[in-house]
Amino acid sequence: xxxxxxxxxxxxxxxxxxxxxxxxxxxxxxxxxxxxxxxxxxxxxxxxxxxxxxxxxxxxxxxxxxxxxxxxxxxxxxxxxxxxxxxxxxxxxxxxxxxxxxxxxxxxxxxxxxxxxxxxxxxxxxxxxxxxxxxxxxxxxxxxxxxxxxxxxxxxxxxxxxxxxxxxxxxxxxxxxxxxxxxxxxxxxxxxxxxxxxxxxxxxxxxxxxxxxxxxxxxxxxxxxxxxxxxxxxxxxxxxxxxxxxxxxxxxxxxxxxxxxxxxxxxxxxxxxxxxxxxxxxxxxxxxxx
Numbered sequence: 186x187x188x189x190x191x192x193x194x195x196x197x198x199x200x201x202x203x204x205x206x207x208x209x210x211x212x213x214x215x216x217x218x219x220x221x222x223x224x225x226x227x228x229x230x231x232x233x234x235x236x237x238x239x240x241x242x243x244x245x246x247x248x249x250x251x252x253x254x255x256x257x258x259x260x261x262x263x264x265x266x267x268x269x270x271x272x273x274x275x276x277x278x279x280x281x282x283x284x285x286x287x288x289x290x291x292x293x294x295x296x297x298x299x300x301x302x303x304x305x306x307x308x309x310x311x312x313x314x315x316x317x318x319x320x321x322x323x324x325x326x327x328x329x330x331x332x333x334x335x336x337x338x339x340x341x342x343x344x345x346x347x348x349x350x351x352x353x354x355x356x357x358x359x360x361x362x363x364x365x366x367x368x369x370x371x372x373x374x375x376x377x378x379x380x381x382x383x384x385x386x387x388x389x390x391x392x393x394x395x396x397x398x399x400x401x402x403x404x405x406x407x408x409x410x411x412x413x414x415x416x417x418x419x420x421x422x423x424x425x426x427x428x429x430x431x432x433x434x435x436x437x438x439x440x441x442x443x444x445x446x447x448x449x450x451x452x453x454x455x456x457x458x459x460x461x462x463x464x465x466x467x468x469x470x471x472x473x474x475x
Contacts, residue, residue, distance in 0.1 A: 248292060251299075253285035260403050261288065261299040265318040267395035267404070268333040269305060269340075274388030274453055276352055276381035277345040280307050295324035297400065305340055309384065314340025322400050330396045349449045352381055357417050366411035382412055385453065386426050389445040392455040394430060407431040407438065421446040421454075427461075437463070 251258040259282070266282045274280065283306040290299050299320040306313045318335040356363065368383050369375045375383060386409040394404035408429040415423040426443045440461035446454045 248290050248297075251288040251290055253288055256403070257290065257400075258285045258288035258299075258301065260398075260400065261290075261320050261322075262301055262303050262318075263403060263405075264320055264331050264395065264398045265301065265303060265316065265333060265335050266305065267391040267398065268318075268335060269316075269337070270388045270391035271395055271453070273341060274384075274391065275345065275349055275447065275449075276385045276388075277309055277348045278307055278341075278343075279309055279384045279387055280305050280340070282306075283313055293321070297322045297324065305337060307340060307343060310343035310345070312340065312343045314338050314342075316340065328397070328399065331398055333395075346449070353422065353447075353449055356414065356422055357420070359414075362414040362416075364411070364413045365409070368409040368412075382424070383409055385424065385445065385447060386412060386428055386443075388453050389426060389443050389455050390428050390430060390441070392453075393428075393441055393443070393458060401434060403433045405431045405433060410440070418446075421448050421451060439463075 253259075262282050262285045266280060269280045283304040286302040286304065288299060288301045290297055292298075299318075299322075301316075301318045301320070303316045303318060304313055305316050314337045316335055316337040318333065321332040323329045323331070363378075363382065365379050365382060368379050368386075387406045390406040394406070398404060406428055410427040410429055412424055412426045415425060417423065424445045424447075426445055428441050428443065430439045430441060431437075432439060442457075442459040442461060443455055444457035446456060
């Protein structure tokens with residue numbers, strides 16, 4: 186009788202137990218699978234002890250060869266995107282990250298240095314180019330902009346001179362100053378004549394996102410809340426912008442006001458910036474890159 190009872194107690198444990206448990210967070214591979222140490226993704230939906238452990242692992246495993254599909258490499262690559270926009274962006278040229286091919290990181294003095302091989306895409310013309318980039322994230326206290334060097338092949342092949350000149354001449358001496366708000370709207374739509382101002386606002390936002398970026402941020406412009414064209418000065422179009430930036434790691438929506446100037450000869454310049462008070466109940470508006 187004693188042996189019979191013992192068998193009955195043991196068998197259910199063997200049949201119905203869970204000898205192997207894998208936990209998925211986000212779209213990444215199961216924790217504990219055979220993967221590169223840099224491949225642990227962040228998840229905003231799964232609130233578990235495993236998620237907390239993954240975040241810690243990601244933050245400490247950011248040197249050496251990086252997994253190009255996950256945050257350490259993609260955060261750095263997005264900074265390259267903002268850098269290229271500050272140099273080459275216009276109402277008809279807006280550059281986005283397409284793919285990270287490879288990356289590495291190392292500690293150099295008090296800074297972290299990233300080496301990246303990327304594909305960038307100019308979304309208006311749909312032209313892509315291969316880029317090599319080096320980034321230095323400053324260490325220590327205080328916020329200072331990352332230092333970026335990048336070279337690209339083929340990215341700027343599209344000729345936007347005619348479009349830019351026509352846009353410039355249309356608005357340089359106009360008596361009807363253009364304005365707009367909620368671009369895109371709550372359905373993700375915008376009028377065709379608003380697109381150049383949307384692109385210009387996105388390029389101008391890259392100046393802010395480049396300056397504010399560090400190894401723990403991932404910025405994207407979500408919306409132009411409103412803009413107002415001002416009188417042209419010194420042959421520069423001038424526009425006041427109120428933009429909403431989405432910091433995707435913290436999920437914060439951050440409001441900035443910018444005074445932006447542009448001409449085909451001088452390019453985009455951001456003359457004034459003003460961080461607005463936090464909006465704790467704000468949600469990310471729909472995003473579009475059209």
